[in-house]
Amino acid sequence: MKKADIQKLWLKIKKRKHIILLAVLILFSASLIFIIPASLVGKSQNYSYALYDKNGILLGGQVAADEQWRFAPDEVPEKFKKAIIAYEDKRFYFHSGIDILSIARAIKLNVSKKRIVSGGSTLTMQTIRLLENHPKRTYTQKIKEAFIAVLFEIRYTKKHILKLYCANAPFGGNVVGLEAASWRYFNRPPSELTWAETANLAVLPNQPSLVYPGANSEILLEKRNYLLNKLYQKKYFDKKTYELSLAESLPSKPFPLPSNSPHYLEYLKQTHKKNQTKFYTTLDYNIQKNTFRIIEHWSSEFSRRGISNAAALILDTKTKEVLAYCGNSGNALRNPDSYAVDMIQSKRSSGSLLKPFLYGAMLDAGELLPDQLVIDIPTRIGNYRPDNNIKKYSGVVPASEALTRSLNIPAIRELRKFGINRFLDCLRKCGFTTFNHDSEYYGLPLILGGGEITMWEAARAYADLMNKACMEQSDFPISTGSSWITVNVLSTGIRPEDEANWQKYANSKRIAWKTGTSNGNRDAWAIGITREYTVAVWIGNANGMGNPDLKSVSTSAPVMFDIFSFLPKTSWPDIPYDDLTEQTVCSHSGFAASPDCKETKSIFRSRAAVAPELCPYCKKISFTFDKKYRATTEDLTGEKAGIYNGTLPTIEKRFVLPPNLEYWYKNTRVVYTSLPDFVPWHHSTSADNLSIVFPEPNAKIIIPVEIDGTQGAMVMQAAVRSSDTFVYWDVDGIYLGYTEKVHEMTISPDPGTHILTVTDSNGNILKRKFEILEN
Numbered sequence: 098m099k100k101a102d103i104q105k106l107w108l109k110i111k112k113r114k115h116i117i118l119l120a121v122l123i124l125f126s127a128s129l130i131f132i133i134p135a136s137l138v139g140k141s142q143n144y145s146y147a148l149y150d151k152n153g154i155l156l157g158g159q160v161a162a163d164e165q166w167r168f169a170p171d172e173v174p175e176k177f178k179k180a181i182i183a184y185e186d187k188r189f190y191f192h193s194g195i196d197i198l199s200i201a202r203a204i205k206l207n208v209s210k211k212r213i214v215s216g217g218s219t220l221t222m223q224t225i226r227l228l229e230n231h232p233k234r235t236y237t238q239k240i241k242e243a244f245i246a247v248l249f250e251i252r253y254t255k256k257h258i259l260k261l262y263c264a265n266a267p268f269g270g271n272v273v274g275l276e277a278a279s280w281r282y283f284n285r286p287p288s289e290l291t292w293a294e295t296a297n298l299a300v301l302p303n304q305p306s307l308v309y310p311g312a313n314s315e316i317l318l319e320k321r322n323y324l325l326n327k328l329y330q331k332k333y334f335d336k337k338t339y340e341l342s343l344a345e346s347l348p349s350k351p352f353p354l355p356s357n358s359p360h361y362l363e364y365l366k367q368t369h370k371k372n373q374t375k376f377y378t379t380l381d382y383n384i385q386k387n388t389f390r391i392i393e394h395w396s397s398e399f400s401r402r403g404i405s406n407a408a409a410l411i412l413d414t415k416t417k418e419v420l421a422y423c424g425n426s427g428n429a430l431r432n433p434d435s436y437a438v439d440m441i442q443s444k445r446s447s448g449s450l451l452k453p454f455l456y457g458a459m460l461d462a463g464e465l466l467p468d469q470l471v472i473d474i475p476t477r478i479g480n481y482r483p484d485n486n487i488k489k490y491s492g493v494v495p496a497s498e499a500l501t502r503s504l505n506i507p508a509i510r511e512l513r514k515f516g517i518n519r520f521l522d523c524l525r526k527c528g529f530t531t532f533n534h535d536s537e538y539y540g541l542p543l544i545l546g547g548g549e550i551t552m553w554e555a556a557r558a559y560a561d562l563m564n565k566a567c568m569e570q571s572d573f574p575i576s577t578g579s580s581w582i583t584v585n586v587l588s589t590g591i592r593p594e595d596e597a598n599w600q601k602y603a604n605s606k607r608i609a610w611k612t613g614t615s616n617g618n619r620d621a622w623a624i625g626i627t628r629e630y631t632v633a634v635w636i637g638n639a640n641g642m643g644n645p646d647l648k649s650v651s652t653s654a655p656v657m658f659d660i661f662s663f664l665p666k667t668s669w670p671d672i673p674y675d676d677l678t679e680q681t682v683c684s685h686s687g688f689a690a691s692p693d694c695k696e697t698k699s700i701f702r703s704r705a706a707v708a709p710e711l712c713p714y715c716k717k718i719s720f721t722f723d724k725k726y727r728a729t730t731e732d733l734t735g736e737k738a739g740i741y742n743g744t745l746p747t748i749e750k751r752f753v754l755p756p757n758l759e760y761w762y763k764n765t766r767v768v769y770t771s772l773p774d775f776v777p778w779h780h781s782t783s784a785d786n787l788s789i790v791f792p793e794p795n796a797k798i799i800i801p802v803e804i805d806g807t808q809g810a811m812v813m814q815a816a817v818r819s820s821d822t823f824v825y826w827d828v829d830g831i832y833l834g835y836t837e838k839v840h841e842m843t844i845s846p847d848p849g850t851h852i853l854t855v856t857d858s859n860g861n862i863l864k865r866k867f868e869i870l871e872n
């Protein structure tokens with residue numbers, strides 16, 4: 098810029114200096130108006146936390162950082178507005194922060210009494226005093242308050258100023274603000290107070306230290322009735338109301354401010370905006386109270402057995418809104434460290450809770466039909482040897498029963514078939530966010546609780562399973578048909594042996610439910626679902642300590658049924674015909690019927706499923722005419738055939754299990770007739786009597802190296818039909834030994850291809866090729 102230009106500009110400014118001066122003045126007053134009141138209000142934002150149920154009932158709270166019960170400002174009820182204005186500042190709506198008439202009257206009064214008896218303060222000035230935290234009453238302070246009050250009136254509406262006053266007015270002790278006072282003295286929100294109660298509270302801020310309920314009751318009564326009379330004169334209510342109001346007694350003992358669901362409050366604090374202090378939730382006061390009562394009742398019993406913690410979560414199934422949230426039992430209060438842990442958000446072993454999702458996913462994939470037989474025999478996969486909790490095996494068992502009995506071996510074997518990665522993917526789509534590792538990390542134990550979940554997510558996933566069954570949930574990975582079958586299986590069915598008593602807890606409501614006990618008895622779970630409610634219960638020790646008494650049947654399951662018993666009536670989803678299709682299955686195996694299945698029936702399967710596997714167990718068997726023996730046509734000719742010589746074999750369709758499955762299956766409650774032997778002169782084939790269980794044909798096996806660096810071992814398994822048979826073991830032409838009763842042989846083969854040869858004492862021989870992979 099040239100020198101001449103600058104001079105020009107300066108001249109211009111000089112000419113318009115009054116305009117610039119005005120602008121500066123406006124800016125200055127604007128900053129006064131906006132900055133001073135806002136800074137005062139900002140300073141006061143030290144509020145208590147408050148948790149409300151769906152009807153606005155105060156369920157819990159926490160004192161503010163300065164130990165005061167002070168709730169964030171809310172709408173002021175009409176009654177209280179009228180009362181406080183009538184009592185404190187009758188020209189509130191007509192002045193602009195300062196009430197000259199009132200000040201004049203105060204000065205006159207103070208001079209005549211020769212001391213300060215009246216401040217002549219408006220509600221606006223009082224609000225400033227409250228926000229400034231009760232500074233000393235001096236004339237300078239008074240002038241300052243009057244000045245800021247004017248700014249306040251420009252900056253804020255009357256409604257807002259009244260709101261600020263009501264939130265910060267003192268009501269005696271550490272009770273600050275109308276709302277805290279209303280709950281404390283009347284156990285109700287301010288909007289539900291009577292005229293007498295409102296008047297009672299309106300007179301308190303004037304002299305909170307002198308007058309508070311429970312003391313000086315005569316003065317309080319006098320002040321309340323004085324105000325009631327004023328309000329009656331203003332015709333706010335009729336004579337009858339006035340008389341009844343005068344007859345109302347004063348509040349006696351203050352109510353303790355409630356502290357229900359402190360864990361939910363903590364959770365909400367963490368998941369909401371930092372300065373949010375009031376939480377209007379979906380909790381249901383009665384359901385919350387009852388749930389808490391049940392948890393307390395049971396956990397006091399469990400604590401005698403050394404089980405300290407318990408938690409329960411109830412959701413509205415359809416909306417997944419939280420109806421009750423008990424993050425830990427009050428009994429745990431004796432140990433504040435463990436009480437502080439919110440078990441609903443804690444990561445814990447899932448136990449058996451994930452099994453229904455595998456079942457549903459496999460139904461969808463067409464890899465399972467609802468009652469299809471799954472294998473339940475002693476199993477070893479690599480170095481992993483899962484066990485059923487009951488140490489008994491069924492040989493084969495319907496998949497639905499394996500699910501309700503929560504059998505581990507079928508679950509492991511089915512997961513191996515389905516694939517861990519595929520299952521992890523399904524779980525993530527079900528809403529589980531805690532599976533952060535890959536399939537190798539979890540391995541097959543994933544299905545038995547090898548991974549961690551939270552109750553929060555598990556309850557949601559179960560709710561979605563029911564919603565999908567009701568056709569009300571779209572982004573759930575399991576189809577409506579399969580979800581419906583799964584919840585039906587979970588609502589009926591046979592339960593684990595040690596849960597034989599479950600019926601004693603069950604009530605008339607139809608509930609789909611699953612329990613789970615984690616490894617080492619550290620966690621006992623139970624989740625029940627109906628169309629309306631999802632109830633999840635966890636029992637255990639927050640520090641993870643196991644306890645032999647910690648079994649879902651005697652802990653979490655009865656608590657869950659107890660909770661259901663007080664919940665209102667529930668309903669069950671209708672059959673989703675559009676998502677189901679009829680399937681003819683073998684009555685014995687539950688597999689899709691093959692031409693060799695003798696008895697068949699029709700069931701529903703998910704329409705989403707594809708080409709189910711045909712029954713592998715039914716065969717056409719040929720017998721002698723009296724069915725005493727099995728025989729081939731060849732066996733029935735010639736002299737050796739005796740009375741059968743020249744007869745025709747009788748062909749029958751039969752359900753036949755391989756020997757290794759039959760051995761266990763015969764011991765179950767199911768009626769099963771073994772096949773008769775072949776005629777004595779039959780030239781037997783080995784497959785009839787002897788089978789190799791492990792390794793499977795052409796198996797590729799990795800044997801992990803032991804921790805000490807030595808080569809690990811694998812266990813080969815064989816099965817025979819008759820229990821007095823010996824089995825001789827040979828690998829690559831090297832004889833390893835023989836076994837009786839339990840046919841297992843441990844070896845540490847080198848990498849490469851090997852041939853296993855087993856021979857039984859009847860001379861049957863089987864060979865199997867397998868490969869050991871480089872580690």
Ligand SMILES: [Zn+2]
Pocket residue numbers: 683684685686690691693694695712713714715752
């Ligand atoms: Zn069949």
